[in-house]
Structures are given as C-alpha cells and as structure tokens.
Amino acid sequence: MIEFEQVTKRFGSWTAVDAVSFTVAEGEFRVLIGPSGSGKSTVLRMINRLIPADEGAIRIDGEDIASLKPEELRRRMGYVIQSVGLFPHWTVERNIATVPGLLGWPKARIRDRVTELLELLNLDPRRYRGAYPHQLSGGQQQRVGVARALAAEPRILLMDEPFSALDPITRASLQTELSAIHRRTGTTVVFVTHDMDEALRLGDRIAVMDHGRLIQCATPLDILTRPASPLVRDLVGREEWGLKRLAVETVGDRARRQESVTGEPLAAETPLHRALSEMVARGTERLPVVDGDGRPAGVLHLSDLVRPTSGGVVPGGTA
Ligand SMILES: Nc1ncnc2c1ncn2[C@@H]1O[C@H](COP(=O)(O)OP(=O)(O)OP(=O)(O)O)[C@@H](O)[C@H]1O
Incomplete structure (x- = not known):
C-alpha cells in the first residue's frame, strides 16, 4: 500500500x-x-x-x-x-x-x-x-x-x-x-x-x-x-463517449444469466465495446457468454448495451 x-x-x-x-x-x-x-x-x-x-x-x-x-x-x-x-x-x-x-x-x-x-x-x-x-x-x-x-x-x-x-x-x-x-x-x-x-x-x-x-x-x-x-x-472528451462507456464494463456485467443461445461464445470478461463489434461483424443481436471456466454464463442482447444504468448517459448532453 x-x-x-x-x-x-x-x-x-x-x-x-x-x-x-x-x-x-x-x-x-x-x-x-x-x-x-x-x-x-x-x-x-x-x-x-x-x-x-x-x-x-x-x-x-x-x-x-x-x-x-x-x-x-x-x-x-x-x-x-x-x-x-x-x-x-x-x-x-x-x-x-x-x-x-x-x-x-x-x-x-x-x-x-x-x-x-x-x-x-x-x-x-x-x-x-x-x-x-x-x-x-x-x-x-x-x-x-x-x-x-x-x-x-x-x-x-x-x-x-x-x-x-x-x-x-x-x-x-x-x-x-x-x-x-x-x-x-x-x-x-x-x-x-x-x-x-x-x-x-x-x-x-x-x-x-x-x-x-x-x-x-x-x-x-x-x-x-x-x-x-x-x-x-x-x-x-465527448467523441465516442458511448464506446468508451462500453469499454469500461464487461459482457458478464450485463448478460442475462438464465438464457442460452447457440453460437461462438464470448468470455464474460470481454469489454462491451468488443461485444458490440462482434454483433455487428456476425450480424446478430444475441451472443452466448461463458465464464472463466468455459461454462455457459447467459446471453448478451444488443438492447442490453443501451439499457439505462446509473450514470448511463453522457453527463451534460449528447455525445
Ligand atoms: N527539477 C525541476 N525544477 C524546476 N521545476 C520543475 C522541475 N521538475 C518539474 N518542475 C515543474 O513542476 C511542474 C510539474 O512537473 P511534472 O513533470 O510533475 O508535470 P507532469 O504533469 O508530469 O507534466 P508532463 O505531462 O508534461 O510530463 C511543472 O511546472 C514543471 O515545470
């Protein structure tokens, strides 16, 4: 310390x-x-x-x-x-x-x-x-x-x-x-x-x-x-504020734990901006998530990325 x-x-x-x-x-x-x-x-x-x-x-x-x-x-x-x-x-x-x-x-x-x-x-x-x-x-x-x-x-x-x-x-x-x-x-x-x-x-x-x-x-x-x-x-800065916001939280923070879906999974510690990029690249709105041991850990939906959380929008206006 x-x-x-x-x-x-x-x-x-x-x-x-x-x-x-x-x-x-x-x-x-x-x-x-x-x-x-x-x-x-x-x-x-x-x-x-x-x-x-x-x-x-x-x-x-x-x-x-x-x-x-x-x-x-x-x-x-x-x-x-x-x-x-x-x-x-x-x-x-x-x-x-x-x-x-x-x-x-x-x-x-x-x-x-x-x-x-x-x-x-x-x-x-x-x-x-x-x-x-x-x-x-x-x-x-x-x-x-x-x-x-x-x-x-x-x-x-x-x-x-x-x-x-x-x-x-x-x-x-x-x-x-x-x-x-x-x-x-x-x-x-x-x-x-x-x-x-x-x-x-x-x-x-x-x-x-x-x-x-x-x-x-x-x-x-x-x-x-x-x-x-x-x-x-x-x-x-305001430029790409939304992507910076997604970069400081992980897929595991927002995945819906009870759900499952097929496909190549993302690790729970993946930052959310990477998940967004994967969704765009794969043309999908849902991705399976796995924990550190490779076990299913839920599903991330595109809408989860914009789900309001505390302090979820750019302070003081649009980005
Ligand atoms: N050896 C020194 N003699 C006189 N002034 C100094 C000395 N070292 C630093 N300073 C002054 O102290 C202030 C803080 O310097 P410091 O190097 O800690 O800033 P910094 O935030 O790391 O800056 P930078 O990002 O530009 O490296 C500056 O105004 C600098 O000019």
Whole structure:
C-alpha cells in the first residue's frame, strides 16, 4: 500500500505538488492523468525518492520512506520511463539482470528469470537475450524496459508514460501484456499517462491532477459518468463517449444469466465495446457468454448495451 499524506513539493517559488493525499491499495493499478505540468511525474518520482518531498509524509506498507535508504527503496520498486534508458553497451540479458545481480541472486536463478521475462513480454529468448539495445525496435526496447523493471519481482511498479512514444498497434499490445502481467502477479502499479483511453483501459482507479492538486480519484466508470469538474469532462472528451462507456464494463456485467443461445461464445470478461463489434461483424443481436471456466454464463442482447444504468448517459448532453 502506498499512502500520500498532505504531500507538497516546490521548485523555487513554484508549487508543483500541492498538499496531495491519496492511498493506492495493495495490488491496485492506479493511473495518474492530467494536463502537462500538473505534477504527475513529480508525484511518481517522489515515491522512489528521485525527488524528495518538502512537506507531508509518504508511506509504503505503513513505513515512512524518508526513513529508508533511497537505493534500498528503489531496488524494491520497478521503474519504467518513456525513453526506456537501457544501458547501450550491455546485452538484453545483462540489462534485465541489473537489479537481481545487485541483490546477489545466484547466476542460474537470474538466467531462468531472464528467460521467463522475455517469454512473458513476447520476445524469443534465443534470439534476443544476447542482442544489444540498438538492434531492437522501439517497442522491443520498451518490452525489455518493462522486463528489467519486473526482474526482481518488485511489489510496486512505477511507470511514467512508458508507451507514449510507440505506434498505436505496439502500444495496444503492450497495454494488453501489462494488464495480463498485473492480473497474474498482483503487483501494485502507478502509471502516468496523458491519454485518457489508456487510463480508462488500464486503471482500477484514475487520479486526475491539475495545477499540482488532486481533483478526482475514481473508477473509470465514475470518471466517465460522474466527472468532478469540467476539466475531467474535457479530458474524457465527448467523441465516442458511448464506446468508451462500453469499454469500461464487461459482457458478464450485463448478460442475462438464465438464457442460452447457440453460437461462438464470448468470455464474460470481454469489454462491451468488443461485444458490440462482434454483433455487428456476425450480424446478430444475441451472443452466448461463458465464464472463466468455459461454462455457459447467459446471453448478451444488443438492447442490453443501451439499457439505462446509473450514470448511463453522457453527463451534460449528447455525445
Ligand atoms: N527539477 C525541476 N525544477 C524546476 N521545476 C520543475 C522541475 N521538475 C518539474 N518542475 C515543474 O513542476 C511542474 C510539474 O512537473 P511534472 O513533470 O510533475 O508535470 P507532469 O504533469 O508530469 O507534466 P508532463 O505531462 O508534461 O510530463 C511543472 O511546472 C514543471 O515545470
């Protein structure tokens, strides 16, 4: 668990972070979003003490980070940045092995961990473990950056716009991989982005910052349907609001459990916008749904997608 209590950071007379308090639960995926200069990166870099806080307290699992050695603190956390920052003269394997090496892991364990991480990030270990960063594409370098951050099995992963320099397809596949890794490992993630679609897709909760202050911290559904201010509404945008709304709920949330129908089923965790796309592609208004074990879990009707729920329409008008 990460706790900020009334944390302030000033650069000269400029207050970059202004009395911010929040808690990130163990295992949560927390996104920080906001306009340029709103203080997101400063908040993130205070967690691993790359930037010291001026006022307030930051605690990890109840322990004030001011009482920990910065190097020790950083070894407990993974950190991924947009520019990746791999060591150019080191192989992929050596880059990934940096922190386990510092922690004194046995060689065989490090080698196995590098293999496991390359496979997890969809990089063939035989081909890439001995490669140098300049031999990799931008997306592959960022995969290695994520593998390096995860190498010593940190309980906290800090990510500062890690995918924003990537093309949309590579970005989407890394988002999917990161989500799967998060679900599998239960790592607590704090992720800075400018992109609301990325925030809605990845976050359990989204914290919106403006001028160094935290102005809303809520689930993706609440950010969409109950924006706390015009700024939050603008960040969400009106374009394709309905599809964004469908993207934050799953087929399982709306399926009619007692019904059954034949056809290729959708998994209950499929987002509703994908279900809509399937209906259009198959020319059908009903799709069978299965649970995580492949057992029948009801039927989703086209009309269920527009069924009014609380906060079901765009706040303040048409989208
Ligand atoms: N080392 C520094 N010295 C002086 N001012 C700084 C320093 N680091 C950040 N700032 C200022 O603090 C404010 C917050 O910066 P920060 O990088 O946290 O914003 P951000 O929300 O992450 O922005 P962006 O989305 O553009 O990366 C900005 O006005 C920035 O100019």
